[in-house]
Amino acid sequence: MLINHLRHSPVTAHPADYPEGGYHPWHIHAEAQLLYAVSGMMRLVTKTGAWVIPPTRAVWIPPMVEHETFMSGEVLMRSLFIAGEHCPPGLNQCCVLAVTPLLRELIVRATQGDEHAANPLIQQLMLEEVAGLKNLPLHIPMPRDRRLHSICVSVLKAPDHGNTLEDWAQEVGASSRTLTRLFKQELDLSFNAWRQQVRLMEALPRLLDGESVQRVANDLGYGSARAFSAMFSRLLGESPREYLGALRQLSQLK
Incomplete structure (x- = not known):
């Protein structure tokens, strides 16, 4: 089982691109993950259900939740990893969130290596944007x-x-x-x-x-x-x- 270790920064960004039919096998993160696709569609699966993540939407994955990800189409994945102590309140379960234009630009710039992304004020803005996102009913519980x-x-x-x-x-x-x-x-x-x-x-x-x-x-x-x-x-x-x-x-x- 792959376990990603906690970053030292409250928020870190990571880009990953996948071809059609791409797959990320079962793994867990020590921190929360906001998983966003600039293009393509993803399906997140955990032990308790499945979530579909179309473009312009993101899925929230709390720390230490085992999951796998399936790609539909060419997927340009952009993720924010958030240290557990900085997670917005109320986001205790996986859910699909409607990403605002501002947060989208912050995610894209952060994953492109924008030096301003490490600024504490920018990171605080990211956290505030995430906390205010609308929860969408794209979860299929079993x-x-x-x-x-x-x-x-x-x-x-x-x-x-x-x-x-x-x-x-x-x-x-x-x-x-x-x-x-x-x-x-x-x-x-x-x-x-x-x-x-x-x-x-x-x-x-x-x-x-x-x-x-x-x-x-x-x-x-x-x-x-x-x-x-x-x-x-x-x-x-x-x-x-x-x-x-x-x-x-x-x-x-x-």
Whole structure:
């Protein structure tokens, strides 16, 4: 098991580029990591779930959390490593964060070796920016209950599956009321909310590859592009058109 040791500075930056299909095997860091991709998409996996990290977003990994990372497309990874005693309060678990334009520029400059990145005031600004980032629902938790696990694996394999919870209840031999209670108890999500997150994770790489919103919506079981766009906006805070437009602008800054 690879263990990266704590840096002497409160915040340090590290760039890493990966080809299509790149993979970083299981490892842990003694410090927290803010993992950001200038381009490409990453999927972070821990023992308790998975997170998708599209461009313009970052994932927060607390100290000593074992994880592996999968790359989709050519990934230009830029990371900030933050000493445990300097971690912003409230960031005790892995989560996907919406990176501000200011923090993006600070990360890019720091990973390019900008001498100002070591300035204590600049590092404090980085920490304050990280503390204020919006948490996005791009996490897919997995349940322990065998019946729920069976349902979740089936949905992960076919995100467009149209079964209702009542349909699944008949297949796994439990009442829909019991499954509803277990979803809330184990995952703190309803079945529909959990499935929406799976569908969003499936949709992002396809949209980034240039597929139309209408086609992605149809393939994932939505009645219309409007219904899909409403779900996308609710979870990411932007419509698919706005999100992809912002990515095209940012691609010129790499």
